Amino acid sequence: MMKPPHNVETLVVLQPIGVDTDSDDRQGLLVMANGLLVGVLVRLDTPGHEQLRGWFLEAGFGRLAGLRAPTFDTPEAAARWLRQRLKR
Amino acid sequence: MQDALIRKLESFEELTEADRKALSALTLRIRRVPARTDLISEGDPPNSVHLILDGYACRYKVLPDGQRQIMAYLVPGDFCDLNVFILDQMDHNIGTITACQVVDIPRQAIVEITNDHPRVTQALMWCALVDEAVLREWLVNVGGRPANLRIAHLICELLLRLEAVGRVTGNSFSFPFTQIDIADTMGLSNVHVHRTLRDLRALGLIALKRRTLTILDVTRLKALCGYNPNYLHLKNTRWGVRRNIPWPSTGRRSS
Numbered sequence: 001m002m003k004p005p006h007n008v009e010t011l012v013v014l015q016p017i018g019v020d021t022d023s024d025d026r027q028g029l030l031v032m033a034n035g036l037l038v039g040v041l042v043r044l045d046t047p048g049h050e051q052l053r054g055w056f057l058e059a060g061f062g063r064l065a066g067l068r069a070p071t072f073d074t075p076e077a078a079a080r081w082l083r084q085r086l087k088r
Numbered sequence: 089m090q091d092a093l094i095r096k097l098e099s100f101e102e103l104t105e106a107d108r109k110a111l112s113a114l115t116l117r118i119r120r121v122p123a124r125t126d127l128i129s130e131g132d133p134p135n136s137v138h139l140i141l142d143g144y145a146c147r148y149k150v151l152p153d154g155q156r157q158i159m160a161y162l163v164p165g166d167f168c169d170l171n172v173f174i175l176d177q178m179d180h181n182i183g184t185i186t187a188c189q190v191v192d193i194p195r196q197a198i199v200e201i202t203n204d205h206p207r208v209t210q211a212l213m214w215c216a217l218v219d220e221a222v223l224r225e226w227l228v229n230v231g232g233r234p235a236n237l238r239i240a241h242l243i244c245e246l247l248l249r250l251e252a253v254g255r256v257t258g259n260s261f262s263f264p265f266t267q268i269d270i271a272d273t274m275g276l277s278n279v280h281v282h283r284t285l286r287d288l289r290a291l292g293l294i295a296l297k298r299r300t301l302t303i304l305d306v307t308r309l310k311a312l313c314g315y316n317p318n319y320l321h322l323k324n325t326r327w328g329v330r331r332n333i334p335w336p337s338t339g340r341r342s343s
Contacts, residue, residue, distance in 0.1 A: 023283040046283060056279050068155065068277055 010034055010086050012079045014041070019058060028058065029075055033086055039064045041078050044071065057082070092141050092253045096165035099252050099322060100218075101211035110201050111208065115141065115191045123264075126183045127168060127190060134178055136192040138168035143188030144264055148272070149180050158273040160223065161185075161246070161265075165253040170216050173198070186264045214321070221319040230275045233313065236284045238274045240313040243294065247303060248317050263301035 010033050017040070019028035024046040031039035042058040055078045057069040063086060072078035094111050097103060103111070118141060121127065127138050127145065140162050147160040147168070159180065162168055168182045173195040184190075202209040222245070229238050250261045267285070271278040288294045293309045295302045303309055 021283065023286070025279075025283075044279065046286060048282065048286065052279060052282065056277070058279075071279070 010083050012083050012086075014075050014079060021058060025056070025058075029055075031079065031082060033083070036062075038062055038086065039082060041072075041075060092165035093139060096253050097208065097211035097215070100214040101207050103207055103211070107205050107208050110205055114193050114197055114201065115139065117191065119190050119192065121184050121188045121190050123184055123187045126181055128178055129181050130178050132178045133176060134169055134172045136194050137170055137173055137198055138182065139191040139193060140164055140166050140168065141189040141191060143184060143186040144262070145182060145184045145188055145190075146269070146273075147180055147182050156272045157275070158269065159226070160219070161273070163246070163249055163253065164255060166219075167212075167215060170198075170212060170219075185269065186262070218319075218321050221321065225319045235274070235276050235280045236287055237313040238276070239270065239281065239284045240288060240293070240309055241315060242270070242274070243288075243301065243303065244306075244310055244313065244315040244317075245320070246301075247306070248320055248322065252320075252322060258302070259304075259306060260300055260302040262299060263296060264299045 013032040015030040015032060017028045017030050018026055019040060019042050020026070021042055025042045025044050027043040027045065029041040030037055031041060039060045040058045041055045044052055044054060044056050052071055053073075055072045055075055057064070057067065057078065060067045060069075064082065067085065069078075069081065072081065093115060094103070094108055097111065121143075123143075128134060130149065142164050145162040145166075145168065146158045147162065148156055148158045150156050162182070169178075172178065198212075202212065225241075225245075229241050233241060246261060246263075247256060247259065250256045255261055265273075267278040267281045270276070270281045270285075274281070276284075285294075285296065288309075289296065291308075291312075293303065293305050293312065295304055309315075
């Protein structure tokens with residue numbers, strides 16, 4: 001599939017989904033960029049996370065594969081950060 | 089405190105009174121280093137050998153994007169850089185995790201003791217070889233085991249290494265690592281580290297309270313990650329003979 005030219009803004013869509021993380025963190029969002037799945041965000045709900053709350057990039061695909069991202073207060077903040085990463 | 093070194097070396101090699109005396113002379117000037125402080129940094133010329141007498145330190149590198157990778161934990165009795173002084177500059181950092189008692193041994197002192205005390209030389213070589221073996225095992229751990237087993241393996245290893253220098257009481261030992269430290273060691277996110285530690289607790293395998301870790305069921309924890317302590321080379325030692333290692337034997341001995 002051809003990549004869109006750089007001057008076209010990547011369209012990031014978040015789509016709710018349940019995720020089995022073998023923990024209490026279950027509420028997730030599929031991150032779709034220009035119609036392709038690029039990542040899965042999960043809300044951190046397991047008690048006792050050290051300084052960790054908000055949304056975590058549970059898995060990334062393509063350019064986001066293996067990326068160790070910070071955690072984000074909101075899904076929108078995560079989407080902004082991921083969009084920046086996808087631009088590079 | 090000074091005992092950690094002699095105790096460790098004696099687990100590899102029987103030492104004479106003269107050997108022990110020479111080793112004690114190495115550890116006269118003890119320096120207290122606060123937690124989270126570099127003992128030596130990448131690029132520095134290594135003029136002396138650092139020996140940890142108390143506390144925990146680590147060997148680490150920082151990638152251009154700021155990501156830290158820890159390659160070794162250094163516990164009491166561990167030399168940070170036994171042979172590094174032969175090289176002209178450090179290719180990694182060594183930093184404390186907790187407050188430490190550290191001895192800086194000038195390279196000349198190492199040269200002298202190894203010239204005069206063959207058993208000490210042998211024991212030091214053994215230390216260096218075991219350090220390499222531990223590094224190999226960590227490579228296997230990070231490359232080959234899933235997240236929960238990596239951490240279980242690390243905990244089993246710390247139990248044995250700390251027990252060899254008398255830092256374990258009733259399967260409990262100091263565990264000052266943050267979730268970020270463990271994440272940076274195991275190539276995991278701190279989220280996964282948190283979930284795994286929680287999981288190991290829920291399984292009744294460990295308890296973690298005020299930075300003290302207790303292994304509640306050593307046999308089950310060992311079985312979970314298929315722990316084989318052969319790489320620590322403690323079996324054929326005085327320590328190994330004196331102590332009855334509670335692991336069921338594996339590999340060739342079981343066939």
